[in-house]
Amino acid sequence: MEHANWGPEFRDDEIAALLSSREGEIASQSCVISKIENQDELCRTTAGDDRGGAGGRMVPGRMEWGPRALGNRSILADPRRVEMRDILNSKIKRREMFRPFAPSILEEAAGDYFTQSYPSPFMLMAYSVRPEKRASIPATTHVDGTGRLQTVNARQNPCITN
Numbered sequence: 549m550e551h552a553n554w555g556p557e558f559r560d561d562e563i564a565a566l567l568s569s570r571e572g573e574i575a576s577q578s579c580v581i582s583k584i585e586n587q588d589e590l591c592r593t594t595a596g597d598d599r600g601g602a603g604g605r606m607v608p609g610r611m612e613w614g615p616r617a618l619g620n621r622s623i624l625a626d627p628r629r630v631e632m633r634d635i636l637n638s639k640i641k642r643r644e645m646f647r648p649f650a651p652s653i654l655e656e657a658a659g660d661y662f663t664q665s666y667p668s669p670f671m672l673m674a675y676s677v678r679p680e681k682r683a684s685i686p687a688t689t690h691v692d693g694t695g696r697l698q699t700v701n702a703r704q705n706p707c708i709t710n
Contacts, residue, residue, distance in 0.1 A: 551704045552618055552670065555611030618670065618698055625687065627651055632687040648695070651688035655699040661685065662697060671698045 560583075567574065567581060574581065584590040612618045623640060625632045633648050650671050651661075659665030662675040674694040677685065688695050 550669070552612040553610040553620055554613035557610040622652070623649070625649065627685040627688040630686040636687075648690050649688050650696045650698055651685060652698045652700050655701040658697065658699050662695065667699045667701075668697055669699055669701075669704060671696055673697070 584593060609620055611621050623636060625636055627649070636649060637643050637647060653661060655667050655669075658667070658675075660678075661681045662677055664673075664675040666673075668675070674690070674696045677689050677693055677695050679693070682689050682693060685695070688697075690696075
């Protein structure tokens with residue numbers, strides 16, 4: 549199984565209606581919502597550093613089926629910012645402050661950051677973060693020095709390689 553994208557998909561008019569119904573709430577949170585039609589631009593913007601480390605969200609295609617957000621309904625945030633874990637836990641997830649987030653990493657780069665490099669496309673494995681890399685991804689590193697990673701590749705999502 550290459551992916552878990554077996555859940556529902558939402559049409560543009562459904563998304564627009566939901567956003568319209570929550571216009572006041574969105575404005576009060578200082579959220580910026582934009583629709584990017586061009587796939588290449590979407591991928592560059594999503595992967596880019598132009599948000600200044602702020603969180604983002606993409607809704608491309610069908611949702612994942614199951615307990616994990618594996619790319620099509622994920623919260624995107626800068627794992628290098630130590631305070632990002634607290635920001636996301638308090639403002640978005642509303643859960644315990646100690647809980648880190650799972651890093652998504654290119655399959656071929658997993659060994660650069662983790663002591664194991666075996667693919668983990670469904671966030672089922674917690675690998676040790678290399679000691680020299682822990683300070684560079686603090687928002688996704690557990691207190692025991694591990695990370696419950698998701699490896700990604702172009703077969704699963706062509707946007708990954710752009």
